[in-house]
Amino acid sequence: MDKVTTYSEAIRDALDEEMSIDNKIILMGEDIGLQGGVFGTSRGLYEKYGASRVMDTPISENSFVGAAIGAALTGLRPVVEIMYIDFITLAMDQIVNQAAKIKYMFGGKAKVPIVIRTQGGGGKGNASHHSQSLEVFFCHIPGLKVVMPSTPYDAKGLLKSSIRDDNAIIFIEHKLLYNITGSIPDSNYTIPLGKADIKKEGEDISVVSISYMVNKALSAAASLEDEGISPEVIDLRSLYPLDIDTIISSVKKTNHLLIVHESCSRAGTGAYILKEVLPDIFDYLDSPPVILGGLDSPIPYSYVLESAIIPSEEKIVNTIKKIMHNLIKNK
Amino acid sequence: MDNNKTTANNKVNKQKSSKEKKDSKSEKIPDNLKLLFLEKMYTIRKFEEKVKELFSLGLIRGSTHVYIGEEAVAVGACSALASDDYIVSTHRGHGHCIAKGAELRPMMAELLGKETGCCKGKGGSMHIADFDKGILGAVGIVGAGLPIAVGAALSSKYLNNGKITISFFGDGASNQGTFHECLNLASIWKLPIIFVCENNCYAITVPASYSTSCTNIADRAPGYNIEGIITDGSDVEKVYIAVKKAVDNVKNGSRTVLIEAKTYRYEGHWIGDPQVYRSKEEIDYWKTKDPINNYKKKLINEKIITENSYTLMTDKVDKLIEDAVEFAKNSKFLSADKALDDIYTSNDFMFRS
Numbered sequence: 001m002d003k004v005t006t007y008s009e010a011i012r013d014a015l016d017e018e019m020s021i022d023n024k025i026i027l028m029g030e031d032i033g034l035q036g037g038v039f040g041t042s043r044g045l046y047e048k049y050g051a052s053r054v055m056d057t058p059i060s061e062n063s064f065v066g067a068a069i070g071a072a073l074t075g076l077r078p079v080v081e082i083m084y085i086d087f088i089t090l091a092m093d094q095i096v097n098q099a100a101k102i103k104y105m106f107g108g109k110a111k112v113p114i115v116i117r118t119q120g121g122g123g124k125g126n127a128s129h130h131s132q133s134l135e136v137f138f139c140h141i142p143g144l145k146v147v148m149p150s151t152p153y154d155a156k157g158l159l160k161s162s163i164r165d166d167n168a169i170i171f172i173e174h175k176l177l178y179n180i181t182g183s184i185p186d187s188n189y190t191i192p193l194g195k196a197d198i199k200k201e202g203e204d205i206s207v208v209s210i211s212y213m214v215n216k217a218l219s220a221a222a223s224l225e226d227e228g229i230s231p232e233v234i235d236l237r238s239l240y241p242l243d244i245d246t247i248i249s250s251v252k253k254t255n256h257l258l259i260v261h262e263s264c265s266r267a268g269t270g271a272y273i274l275k276e277v278l279p280d281i282f283d284y285l286d287s288p289p290v291i292l293g294g295l296d297s298p299i300p301y302s303y304v305l306e307s308a309i310i311p312s313e314e315k316i317v318n319t320i321k322k323i324m325h326n327l328i329k330n331k
Numbered sequence: 332m333d334n335n336k337t338t339a340n341n342k343v344n345k346q347k348s349s350k351e352k353k354d355s356k357s358e359k360i361p362d363n364l365k366l367l368f369l370e371k372m373y374t375i376r377k378f379e380e381k382v383k384e385l386f387s388l389g390l391i392r393g394s395t396h397v398y399i400g401e402e403a404v405a406v407g408a409c410s411a412l413a414s415d416d417y418i419v420s421t422h423r424g425h426g427h428c429i430a431k432g433a434e435l436r437p438m439m440a441e442l443l444g445k446e447t448g449c450c451k452g453k454g455g456s457m458h459i460a461d462f463d464k465g466i467l468g469a470v471g472i473v474g475a476g477l478p479i480a481v482g483a484a485l486s487s488k489y490l491n492n493g494k495i496t497i498s499f500f501g502d503g504a505s506n507q508g509t510f511h512e513c514l515n516l517a518s519i520w521k522l523p524i525i526f527v528c529e530n531n532c533y534a535i536t537v538p539a540s541y542s543t544s545c546t547n548i549a550d551r552a553p554g555y556n557i558e559g560i561i562t563d564g565s566d567v568e569k570v571y572i573a574v575k576k577a578v579d580n581v582k583n584g585s586r587t588v589l590i591e592a593k594t595y596r597y598e599g600h601w602i603g604d605p606q607v608y609r610s611k612e613e614i615d616y617w618k619t620k621d622p623i624n625n626y627k628k629k630l631i632n633e634k635i636i637t638e639n640s641y642t643l644m645t646d647k648v649d650k651l652i653e654d655a656v657e658f659a660k661n662s663k664f665l666s667a668d669k670a671l672d673d674i675y676t677s678n679d680f681m682f683r684s
Binding site: 026052057058060062063064065066067068069070071072073074075076078093094097098102103104105106107108109110111142143145165166167 | 417419448449450451452453454458460462467468470471472475477478479480481482483484485486487489490508509512513515516519672673674675676
């Protein structure tokens with residue numbers, strides 16, 4: 001039996017199910033206890049598991065992330081919440097220099113099974129310190145995995161896999177996704193990390209995206225279908241591991257590639273993805289691959305300005321049309 | 332220069348605080364433990380002298396920080412721990428590792444970058460670890476070890492396994508945010524952790540008198556509702572007694588403690604440091620407080636050792652160190668095709684056929 005649940009509830013359910021079967025899992029973060037997290041992702045868990053497993057932390061990001069790493073080194077499996085990804089910059093030493101490297105620099109004799117959950121993205125007027133998309137920082141660091149689900153179903157299955165994984169995982173949610181609903185089976189399912197999902201099949205162009213931008217790509221694709229263009233929308237679900245095969249086989253079918261992401265374009269997510277796939281798709285492309293990312297700017301407060309920075313559904317539609325029309329013209 | 336000298340000497344005088352006298356009230360230390368103190372300190376000294384030699388020969392590369400002069404702190408502190416208790420070390424970590432029981436062969440092999448090293452040659456001087464001995468690793472970022480130590484203590488409390496964690500760090504780290512955050516975390520969560528600050532008077536080249544707002548790092552502890560204790564880091568028995576008492580207190584449920592050990596490194600911050608920031612007189616002054624020579628004299632006076640038995644001990648240690656060096660030299664480097672191993676727990680997730 002499927003049930004309809006929000007993205008936020010799906011996260012909570014994943015935490016609850018995993019905590020109920022493994023008492024080495026503890027949660028740490030700001031306002032996650034009685035409050036249940038400012039986005040409700042741990043609602044009810046403090047009451048169910050108590051303060052020793054659902055730990056409110058002081059506002060000391062670097063040190064409580066480091067403490068989670070130390071706990072992971074010594075037998076626990078902490079899941080840490082960083083309230084806004086913007087605050088993760090305070091914990092970069094522990095994430096980049098410790099969590100990502102401990103296994104390697106100690107010759108493989110240690111592991112750091114930790115999940116750092118956070119949320120990012122704009123669209124709500126939270127301005128420059130509460131709206132960023134910083135995932136590419138973590139893609140750059142060997143030793144980390146980067147997971148970014150776009151639906152309640154994916155969020156639950158990927159979070160359960162992340163918690164069971166023995167590596168350090170940056171699990172990035174999006175603030176505009178928490179209230180979306182989706183259907184989730186009652187069964188105890190997981191989704192392997194590094195498997196993309198084709199959210200909409202199509203014939204004409206491969207649109208590769210992740211997190212909330214998948215929703216915009218799907219809306220854009222629906223309106224383009226009315227105009228006779230059939231985009232295939234690929235939700236990567238994780239940036240590392242990156243499902244290169246799914247992108248390649250899609251482009252072999254469509255012969256066009258658009259990568260859409262919310263983070264800044266400069267040295268960005270799109271450049272990273274393109275570098276990974278280009279040697280394998282080059283001969284199959286009928287047009288230059290295009291990256292549509294956020295403009296290279298801090299996120300402004302005003303609705304008008306913010307909307308200009310983050311790729312919109314309209315911009316995706318126009319970009320796809322331009323790619324396809326150029327092709328028609330060139331023919 | 333003169334300023335620095337005055338500062339460093341002042342710090343010694345301040346060691347005779349009432350707090351210290353209270354801690355060092357006579358606790359009977361068994362003779363065999365005293366012998367062990369001396370042997371461990373001597374082992375660290377000789378190991379580090381050998382490291383300097385191998386560095387000058389080009390067999391050890393990179394940044395290497397030796398612990399000569401500070402041996403009493405590591406030995407006194409680690410001797411108060413059980414073998415499965417935890418320590419988190421620093422960039423100057425060889426002494427902590429030896430004191431906590433790391434074996435010389437894999438340590439030396441690690442410094443030479445060999446596959447028989449405790450980290451297969453991937454860590455080197457600043458990342459030595461031995462998880463079987465409770466050594467959760469040396470950390471190359473100043474102040475970054477404190478959160479990890481807090482986490483180990485959190486884990487011990489949650490698992491109720493009775494393990495204590497010592498977090499080693501220096502006066503320099505006490506100016507990092509993590510020091511302040513972690514004293515707060517340990518205090519509010521009542522964790523079984525002991526903070527051991529090795530105040531060796533300098534953070535790289537900058538004197539603590541310039542960089543640090545208070546004369547005693549221990550004075551920062553009360554702001555976090557933690558007891559701050561000052562001890563003489565040149566006196567292994569005083570360090571041992573202070574840490575032992577803290578371990579017993581923490582095991583009995585008392586609040587954690589910050590122990591500041593006043594100490595001094597005879598060598599530069601790194602091998603090759605021109606040391607423009609301090610005078611020969613200052614170094615010579617501290618050498619009069621040498622933790623090994625003075626302790627040897629003490630044990631001779633107490634008739635626990637003789638010159639003869641001391642020589643037997645040093646001969647034994649010298650041979651062990653030579654053995655470790657030979658082992659390291661004769662070991663192979665990990666082959667280049669293993670450079671990408673150990674980044675993740677498995678490599679089966681790049682879905683590329």
